[in-house]
Amino acid sequence: MKEAKGPLNGVKVLSIGTSIVGPWAATLLGYLGAEVFKVEPPQGEFLRVLYPHQNKLSTAYSSTNLNQKSAGLNTKEEEGMNAMLNLAKEADILIENFRPGVADRIGLGYETLHKSNPNLVFASSSGYGDDGPMKNLAALEPHLQAFSGMSGITGYRGGDGQLIRFTHLDPTGAIFFCGLIMLGLIERERFGHACWVKTSHLANALANMNNKVSEVLLANTQGEPLSSGSSTSAPNHCYLCEDNKYLAVSCDNQDQWSNFCNAVGLNELTEDPRFIKNTDRINNRDELDGIIKEHFIQKPSRWWSLILTKAKVPNSFDLCFDDLQFHQQILENNFLVEVDGEHTGPFYVGGLPWEFSETPPKIDTSIPVPGGDTEKAINEGFENKTTEISQEQSDSPEYPLKNIKVVDTTQGYSGPYLSFMLAEAGAEVVKVEPIGGDWSKELSPQTDKGVSALYQSFNRNKTITQIDLHTDKGQLEFESLIEDADILMEEWTNNSPESKIYDYDALKAKNPALIHFSLSAFGHRGPMKNKPGSDLTIQAMSSYLRTMGDVGEEPIRVGADVVSTCTAAMSFIAILSALYHRIQTGQGQKVNSSMLGTMMAIKTLQWSGFSDPDSWEGNFCKNETDGSNFGQRTKDRSIFATPSPALTEEKFYEMIKEFGMYEEFIKDEDLVKNWWNSFGVGTKASHARPLWDKYLTKMTSEEVLEIFYRYEVWAVEFSNIEELKNHPQVEFLNMFEKHEDGTYLRAPWKTPWGFPKINPVKF
Structure with a gap:
């Protein structure tokens, strides 16, 4: 070792x-x-x-x-x-x-x-x-x-x-x-x-x-909360089963949809004109979810998970920390690690999200x-x-990845977003798609180019080619691409033909400097190593769903596809670290990363807080039971406010007099003792929330913010993506770049080397 x-x-x-x-x-x-x-x-x-x-x-x-x-x-x-x-x-x-x-x-x-x-x-x-x-x-x-x-x-x-x-x-x-x-x-x-x-x-x-x-910028849609649903594909939802447990299920592509219908005994849906294509299913989401809900309530979650797993349809239970501590997939991939110190005692953190x-x-x-x-x-x-x-030393900035050749065989969300970031740093990305193209083209919403906003956004600044890796001709073409590549990206399961043909040891013999990056959903070891995943199913397995909505109610997912984007960002670190090592030594290597490993690492704050706290106080203990948090509601929209160090007790009471809530507030001894913690991220914020809502909903957000600002309270309004497009603060970030093909979101950094010119996907 x-x-x-x-x-x-x-x-x-x-x-x-x-x-x-x-x-x-x-x-x-x-x-x-x-x-x-x-x-x-x-x-x-x-x-x-x-x-x-x-x-x-x-x-x-x-x-x-x-x-x-x-x-x-x-x-x-x-x-x-x-x-x-x-x-x-x-x-x-x-x-x-x-x-x-x-x-x-x-x-x-x-x-x-x-x-x-x-x-x-x-x-x-x-x-x-x-x-x-x-x-x-x-x-x-x-x-x-x-x-x-x-x-x-x-x-x-x-x-x-x-x-x-x-x-x-x-x-x-x-x-x-x-x-x-x-x-x-x-x-x-x-x-x-x-x-x-x-x-x-x-x-x-x-x-x-x-x-x-990108859905707003390229497809002119407006995002909205969808409970556990997704704006990109359907079915993609948590369904209540006979045993009163929810099962997260996703069909991100047409093959998964066909397999789903066949596995659960709803074959007639594949011929129903409302549900033929993904865009049809999105347009008729409520009818589809209604049919599936009625069907799933007839059998327990264990049964549905068994048959969907056999059919290679992404699914997962909504797990908690106690489930994860002893889960075979977590143990075999070391996704939870116990650390210790004499001054703290032992607690858990998320394990390493990569292997080198x-x-x-x-x-x-x-x-x-x-x-x-x-x-x-x-x-x-x-x-x-x-x-x-x-x-x-040089005074001339250069794209960090200038002349670095990347061959990317991934599809969908995480892999293409990762190679997008590599391209933003100057890499030459060749995206190898199967005949017919990347399945993410069929996601919703669609742009005027006839593809999904996600595909159009994530795959710009790449040379895209289609190769059939199951033919001799295709294999020869692919091998000619990777013989001088710096980085190979793939998401092959270890029982796939591709992983056997393009084993790392064989590739290393021909190209010793190659960085071979492999992405999986649930980790490269364990009983789930070959199981497909999705944003929703990984959110469910990593306990994310438990920190939204209300206890006992239908689960809510993070509306953004954060598993996919964060996995890409975590994998970006790994590839660049391997590249740094290669610069020093000339040595390439195999690098593994996973969606579940990423989210388990991100939830380190939760695992450490749950391990053995002195008392059950604070966000990382109470966040699974606190209930829906809408910030502070006003007459027209929600805001979020929290005290700054400049807010004294005297000023606080002057402020709540302006809101009209002083008399009722001082009747609650617990709040009086903990006035500082009565809003924002304070330990008494959830207890005080109904009182704040009672009085702030009589005023507009503009009126409330004006009072908060006068008392040096840190506060912002809840915005939507459409509003941010033209917000003066966002303009200073220089992340939205207009092109004749549409407006694109650039990578989240400001550097002397800037960005390559936008080169849209060719259609």
């Missing part, structure tokens, strides 16, 4: 970020072998006090700061600042996620540090972007869910949009941020240009929803003690003292 040094062995990372986005991006780099120093003020950052606690320390803090050395430095004093500057001088990467201008203000800005370390990749992730009218606003998780439009497409059918009660955009923002950091490192190693790379929480939220945004054949990553199961490496930071710095890079 190879020593677990990771593909980033030798890379030095200085993390001065706070909360989750910066620290967890650093943790992922640490998993991949980088040497990471986390530096925070001696008193610690805010996240340490967030509930739930285990042994009086926040589980969110402990679980998102693994594989790091921890130091507490007072940069207002000479010793602390000197130590920080010395670390920055030695580092390859600096990570910060402050508001724009804060790093400069504390003496740790890009210009200052770049002078002493011209090889430093300086990485920033702000809240709403580094410019624009909202650049200085706080961007807590619910603010971004509300403002980005994600909440607007999540909720009960025909009802208001609602918040995901799990902190989704923070860890996924870290994933997209980490991928951008890797691009900066790759550009430096290949072209000698070390620079400042930027992203934002808002940009990453939009990237989470790329195909939903030559450079295995590793989760250090020893939890860092906050500030435990302060003396080392002051007196020693990084262990690795080498400062060499592969190329001479």
